[in-house]
Amino acid sequence: MHELINGLIMNNLKNGILERMDDSAIMENMHAGRIAMTTDSYVVNPMFFRGGDIGRLCISGTVNDLATSGAIPYALSLSFILEEGMDIGELERIVKSIASTATEAGVRIVTGDTKVVEKGKGDGLYINTCGIGHIPDGVDISTYNAKENDDVIITGYMGNHEVAMVKARELIDFDIDVESDVAPLNKKIEALLKKNVDIHCIKDPTRGGVASALFEIAEHSKCETTIQEDALPVHPGVRSVCEIVGYDPLYLANEGKYIIICPSGSTKDVLLEFGKDAKVIGKVGKTGEARLLYETAYGGIRRMGMLETTQLPRIC
Amino acid sequence: MNDTVKKIRILKDKIKEISQKDISIMEVCGTHTMSVARFAIKSLLPDNINVISGPGCPVCVTSGTDIETALTMARDESKIVCTFGDMIKVPSQGDNLGNYKNVKIVYSPLDSLKIAKDNPDKEVVMLGIGFETTAPLIACAIKAAKQMALPNFSVISMHKTVPIAMGAILSDKDAKIDALILPGHVSAITGRKYFDFIKDYETSGVISGFEALDIMECIYLLVDLYNNEKLDVINNYSRIVSEHGNKLAMDTMYDVFETCDSGWRGIGTIPDSGLEIKDEYAAFNARKKFGINVSEVLDPPGCRCGEILMAKAKPSDCGLFGKNCTPANPVGPCMVSSEGTCAAFYKYQ
Numbered sequence: 001m002h003e004l005i006n007g008l009i010m011n012n013l014k015n016g017i018l019e020r021m022d023d024s025a026i027m028e029n030m031h032a033g034r035i036a037m038t039t040d041s042y043v044v045n046p047m048f049f050r051g052g053d054i055g056r057l058c059i060s061g062t063v064n065d066l067a068t069s070g071a072i073p074y075a076l077s078l079s080f081i082l083e084e085g086m087d088i089g090e091l092e093r094i095v096k097s098i099a100s101t102a103t104e105a106g107v108r109i110v111t112g113d114t115k116v117v118e119k120g121k122g123d124g125l126y127i128n129t130c131g132i133g134h135i136p137d138g139v140d141i142s143t144y145n146a147k148e149n150d151d152v153i154i155t156g157y158m159g160n161h162e163v164a165m166v167k168a169r170e171l172i173d174f175d176i177d178v179e180s181d182v183a184p185l186n187k188k189i190e191a192l193l194k195k196n197v198d199i200h201c202i203k204d205p206t207r208g209g210v211a212s213a214l215f216e217i218a219e220h221s222k223c224e225t226t227i228q229e230d231a232l233p234v235h236p237g238v239r240s241v242c243e244i245v246g247y248d249p250l251y252l253a254n255e256g257k258y259i260i261i262c263p264s265g266s267t268k269d270v271l272l273e274f275g276k277d278a279k280v281i282g283k284v285g286k287t288g289e290a291r292l293l294y295e296t297a298y299g300g301i302r303r304m305g306m307l308e309t310t311q312l313p314r315i316c
Numbered sequence: 317m318n319d320t321v322k323k324i325r326i327l328k329d330k331i332k333e334i335s336q337k338d339i340s341i342m343e344v345c346g347t348h349t350m351s352v353a354r355f356a357i358k359s360l361l362p363d364n365i366n367v368i369s370g371p372g373c374p375v376c377v378t379s380g381t382d383i384e385t386a387l388t389m390a391r392d393e394s395k396i397v398c399t400f401g402d403m404i405k406v407p408s409q410g411d412n413l414g415n416y417k418n419v420k421i422v423y424s425p426l427d428s429l430k431i432a433k434d435n436p437d438k439e440v441v442m443l444g445i446g447f448e449t450t451a452p453l454i455a456c457a458i459k460a461a462k463q464m465a466l467p468n469f470s471v472i473s474m475h476k477t478v479p480i481a482m483g484a485i486l487s488d489k490d491a492k493i494d495a496l497i498l499p500g501h502v503s504a505i506t507g508r509k510y511f512d513f514i515k516d517y518e519t520s521g522v523i524s525g526f527e528a529l530d531i532m533e534c535i536y537l538l539v540d541l542y543n544n545e546k547l548d549v550i551n552n553y554s555r556i557v558s559e560h561g562n563k564l565a566m567d568t569m570y571d572v573f574e575t576c577d578s579g580w581r582g583i584g585t586i587p588d589s590g591l592e593i594k595d596e597y598a599a600f601n602a603r604k605k606f607g608i609n610v611s612e613v614l615d616p617p618g619c620r621c622g623e624i625l626m627a628k629a630k631p632s633d634c635g636l637f638g639k640n641c642t643p644a645n646p647v648g649p650c651m652v653s654s655e656g657t658c659a660a661f662y663k664y665q
Contacts, residue, residue, distance in 0.1 A: 171401070171421055171423070173423060173427065246347070294356065296356050296528065297318075297321045298320075298321045298325050298328070298360070299328070300355060300359045300528070302353065302359060308644055308654070308663070309405065309644055309654075311654075312401035313401030313402065314346065314347075314350075314401065
């Protein structure tokens with residue numbers, strides 16, 4: 001079993017470092033200066049959904065986390081916890097998806113591990129990845145850096161991933177044309193930094209959605225942020241689901257979107273890089289008190305907070 | 317600027333212009349609670365207009381005893397319990413339905429019939445929750461189950477009806493409610509006329525839709541009636557609601573259900589405010605089928621949701637608020653609902 005799995009992984013993911021099968025991966029020193037490191041575990045159920053799978057997710061999630069600091073991903077670790085009886089055909093699809101997503105992100109998997117647990121003690125497959133990257137000199141991007149008058153940008157439609165998951169879990173039975181947005185975004189950030197575009201904050205609005213992520217930025221940067229109702233990009237399918245079951249798209253998870261906060265002089269470049277669905281959704285206001293405000297088209301204003309618990313379909 | 321935005325702005329100014337006296341307006345529908353919050357309605361109103369969330373979310377007002385009844389089914393792994401989504405977080409004695417793998421979230425009661433057909437070796441128990449809006453759907457599911465002679469399907473009816481509870485609140489002399497935003501979905505089933513009784517309590521109401529413009533129009537009409545000391549029940553949602561409602565749905569509901577006493581979280585038992593399955597359909601009544609008998613679960617001591625729902629107290633007056641009762645671990649209905657009075661107060665305090 002182990003040999004089969006190792007063979008499968010090696011055939012798809014091999015590179016000069018992984019192939020050595022040493023207990024630790026030895027790499028050239030990247031660059032002088034700062035490095036960024038992150039880790040995440042992926043327990044998504046089901047493992048396959050419209051627009052992606054756990055393999056694409058475990059690479060995208062980790063490289064996207066690295067790139068929020070402006071880091072250029074350099075190497076990843078990959079660790080599988082397999083439940084006994086996991087379908088080998090499905091595992092192969094996932095490994096191939098990992099390989100193609102890693103190629104897309106331009107990152108190597110340099111070390112890994114596989115454990116098998118008894119049937120009933122796992123959920124098919126859990127994956128942990130850890131990533132390191134280097135931060136180019138002069139780059140200073142963090143959720144603590146939002147400044148008054150900065151633009152708040154979302155790089156595309158909100159909530160597609162969570163709605164695709166809700167559909168994949170068969171929680172809703174109506175036909176909708178919504179795919180998960182799961183994708184690696186590091187190359188786009190790298191391109192912006194190469195052009196010396198000034199960016200203050202990058203955050204990936206995963207669990208808790210855009211509103212929770214913006215609230216966290218407001219808290220870290222101690223600033224007021226106002227978002228405009230009529231500027232928010234929501235896919236028509238996602239909007240329909242939200243209307244019917246009572247979700248707020250601002251609290252739905254994304255896996256291929258960034259919130260980017262930058263001086264207005266950088267906005268055009270950011271929008272160009274991310275394409276037509278990227279939108280300026282608000283402005284950073286005065287510093288001092290951390291507040292997230294939502295302004296309606298007719299001038300109503302309300303405060304928003306973090307997502308406290310999971311959103312559930314409401315009956316009323 | 318589009319037409320709707322213009323109209324809302326005009327209404328905002330008009331309401332301010334005509335509003336003279338202090339007025340407390342209660343909405344009694346979970347979707348209105350959400351709309352008022354989402355559209356930031358309160359920020360468009362002058363300070364003398366107070367919009368209160370009443371006991372309009374049927375999930376939030378489900379009593380501990382009813383949750384315990386559902387939990388006895390969920391704890392038996394040979395059963396599948398089907399429920400509407402937000403029910404799984406309503407607490408009872410430190411437990412909730414979300415803790416059990418055999419609890420399935422369904423969007424339509426008819427889905428639970430399919431689950432019963434697909435799992436003939438399991439007993440499927442549907443939780444019947446909601447007001448006049450959902451009760452006819454559950455009634456249809458029960459009738460369909462009878463027609464199909466489905467042996468493994470039953471329902472725990474926790475249904476409630478709106479008028480008796482509204483009467484109980486309006487007749488409370490300490491409650492400070494001057495006008496009502498009447499529930500649009502419930503009215504689509506019951507019709508406008510059903511709510512004429514509120515005039516007996518010297519209160520006016522306007523049936524409203526759920527868009528920002530609907531709610532602003534409704535508030536304008538209520539303030540105008542109140543200023544002019546007029547009593548009326550107005551249908552301002554005529555694109556959906558008729559004078560006499562959906563007779564077929566009402567008939568189906570009363571074909572399967574009969575009125576019973578019902579426990580409301582935070583308020584207590586209100587006589588004749590619930591719906592129980594008639595004897596004719598006893599085979600589909602899970603309480604009878606499985607002889608469920610749970611002892612009464614009292615509201616946790618100290619919970620003041622009943623008073624908060626009736627605008628007699630503020631969240632901060634309650635000793636549990638923010639300590640034993642938070643959005644992640646809610647106690648009373650005002651915290652169970654994500655936009656309930658206490659949850660909103662907690663988030664934005």
